[in-house]
Every structure is written in C-alpha cells, then in structure tokens.
Amino acid sequence: MQTKLSDILSTIEAKPITVEPDATVFEAIGAMVRNNVGALLVTRGTEICGILTERDYLRGVALKGRRSKEMRVSEIMSTKVVVVPPDRTVGECMSIMTKHRFRHLPVFDGEEFVGMISMRHLTARICDNQAAEIEQLTRYISGDYPG
Incomplete structure (x- = not known):
C-alpha cells in the first residue's frame, strides 16, 4: 500500500503556518x-x-x-507554488519535489491549507516503511511469519 500524505499529516504536530507578503523577513524567520x-x-x-x-x-x-528587519517577505519569496491534495502518495510527492527542485509542498484539501510536507517527512516515512518490510521478510525467512 502506498502511503498517502494524509497519513503523514496526521502525525505532524505543527499546525499549518502562513505569513503575509508585507511582513518583514525577520518576522517570518x-x-x-x-x-x-x-x-x-x-x-x-x-x-x-x-x-x-x-x-x-x-x-x-x-x-x-541585506537586513531582514528592513525587507518584506514579498521581496524574496518564491512565487512559483505547487500544491498537492492529501490523497497524493509519498512517491508522487517525491517525484514532484525532485522535478521542481524544492523541498516543501503545501497540502490543500480543497481550498483549505492543511499542512506543509517536507522532503524530510517523506524520506522518514520511506525509511519507516522499508524497516517494517525488512522486519516482515526477516520473520518470513526465519519461519516466524504468521501468514
């Protein structure tokens, strides 16, 4: 089964955070x-x-x-934003992030901003899934597999 973003978002403690374009870079940082x-x-x-x-x-x-207290977020932000829905898989998001060369994807459920997924979130989930698969295979090979 492919892991969906909704599965990852349910484990992230941080709430979605936004900033206004007129805020100072210092405030945003x-x-x-x-x-x-x-x-x-x-x-x-x-x-x-x-x-x-x-x-x-x-x-x-x-x-x-430059000085972050004197600059506005709008002066340095990236304006090309790719958003994804929570039903996208980890693999699909890895492909999008690799193709566009960025490390963060805003997740929207319809019009609602529900979270920000990072490359770190995705790689951690991949590692967890691989560890579970290795454990299952080890149990199968050793004869300790219930199925």
Whole structure:
C-alpha cells in the first residue's frame, strides 16, 4: 500500500503556518524558528502569494548582505507554488519535489491549507516503511511469519 500524505499529516504536530507578503523577513524567520519549520506559505487572505523557505532567506538576504528587519517577505519569496491534495502518495510527492527542485509542498484539501510536507517527512516515512518490510521478510525467512 502506498502511503498517502494524509497519513503523514496526521502525525505532524505543527499546525499549518502562513505569513503575509508585507511582513518583514525577520518576522517570518522568527515564525519559522518558533515553529521549527523550514518554509511558510505566503498568503493574503485566502490568496496564495508564494512560499518562503530557508533557501529564499539565504539567497535573498544573507548572501547579499541585506537586513531582514528592513525587507518584506514579498521581496524574496518564491512565487512559483505547487500544491498537492492529501490523497497524493509519498512517491508522487517525491517525484514532484525532485522535478521542481524544492523541498516543501503545501497540502490543500480543497481550498483549505492543511499542512506543509517536507522532503524530510517523506524520506522518514520511506525509511519507516522499508524497516517494517525488512522486519516482515526477516520473520518470513526465519519461519516466524504468521501468514
């Protein structure tokens, strides 16, 4: 069985976090740190404006010697946002993230932002699934398999 994003989202403690495009980068980075996340969805009301990631900060602020307290999120956010529904599989999301070269995917159930999936979430689930499969195979080979 393929793991769906909804299965992963149910285990994530952090609630979906958004930031306004007019917020300062300093405020946004503070929200990332407080919530232990690497990306924020940038919204104005119900409109998706972009996504702000740690990489956006590094490229748009740190490497250019700019000041995060004086910059707006809209100045450095990525405006190309790919969203996925919660019924997508881990494999499908890995393909999307690899193809587009990003590490975070906003998950929407219809119009509702329900979570942000990271590459870390996906790889952790893949490792868990592989460990369970190895355990089953080991039990089967050793004759300790109930099926």
